[in-house]
Amino acid sequence: MLIDLEPVIFSALRNDSELISLLGRDKEGKVKVYPLAAPDISNPKITFFELTNLDNRYAGDQAVSSSIHFQIDVWHNSNTSKISSAANRVMESLGFVRSGTNSLYEENVKVYHKILRYKKTQLGVD
Template sequence: MSFDAKSELLKALKGNANLVSICVGGFHNLKANDVTKFPRIVYAEIRNADEDFADNEAISAEVRFQISIFNTEENISSQTAIAKEVDKTMKSIGYTRYDSVDLYEEDTKVFHKAMRYQKIFR
């Protein structure tokens, strides 16, 4: 199967006006371009594999993403609102959340909420 899941995800994130207004640091794949702007979202595709087969052809694929929300002490109060908007957005395009964890990056003094989602494309 050939599907650009990253493009679908980015379009959905950018299409959420509430999320765009809160995340002044923007949306980035794998790493942020400007590491000084917070809050921001970094997304990474962590799985994209063919699943079901018929006549030796893949008929579905499982895709998983990690959506990471990064905040500093100055804007940590926005983390919950951002997480709710991310969750709403991901569910609107057919993903389900299977994990979420709050982290603190000691070296950079940045709060990191990692949320993991999966979807089966048919």
């Protein structure tokens, strides 16, 4: 069973008032949250993607839930802390549990990069 949570996460991140305030909007007027990749290099911004989506519980020979992992990437020219905290709050409100973090400095583009990883077991719906 493949459960697609990308639209739910995208909507939750893009519609969060704190993230709207912290990220601002791009030249098209959209809050700077993007699945997979951003259309430009302006910062701050969030990108996100699904890492894994695996069946993990069965009833008979049918999957009834999936273990789903997502990665949220926060990009900023100076400090990722406030945006990371707000993104974490949003993901936890969706029932995700943080499974790891990593802080990087991307020397080639001179940007701070915070990686947030999350997991959730999601029951399927018929």
